Amino acid sequence: MNVLMVDDHVMFLQGIKNLLSVLVPELRVETAGDIAHAAQLVQATDFDLVLLDWHLNATDGAESIRLLRETGCTARVVVLSGETSAALIRQSVELGAAGFIPKMYSSEMMVAALRHVLAGRIFLPSETSQAHWEEVAPAVDPRVAGLTARQMDVYRAAARGLPNKLIARQLNIAESTVKAHLTAVYGALGVRNRTEAAYQASREGLRID
Structure with a gap:
């Protein structure tokens, strides 16, 4: 698995890199400030996961995610931030982030969150401040089990934050077909949009890799 970490705080960047090297020694980890x-790195390498600091010196998370997608990056993008307001978490998901990890977490909580992400699932904290988090094995939702294989492919891609155009290109289907599949997925899950679908994926522990 190829992982890219983007953060302008060198100490934090090195700390996360060290954690990842302990969690999964075979990971290939690249860093950018x-x-x-x-x-430049995502144009040269196919990354599976991008860990992105929301507050970079030259840009914010919204612009960063947009720039990554414009380069054709299809990796899961997980936001890391010292700010953990409900509004920012929701904005991250609306912009296509496939997860959100607060920087304020203790080392144990950070490891647990990273394990969750590396297992191919979405990690989202509660929409309000939380003192602790622990992983709970999700129950299988029959609504998810009832989706077709192609609908699940589209659901996973949307949960990873990919726009419809990239989903269509990746799955070699028409963009109108992507929209039709998403409509079916939202109907089956009882949600209205991909933001609610991402929260659903987080609650259910859906693998999106």
């Missing part, structure tokens, strides 16, 4: 360098 700004989004311009990150964009």
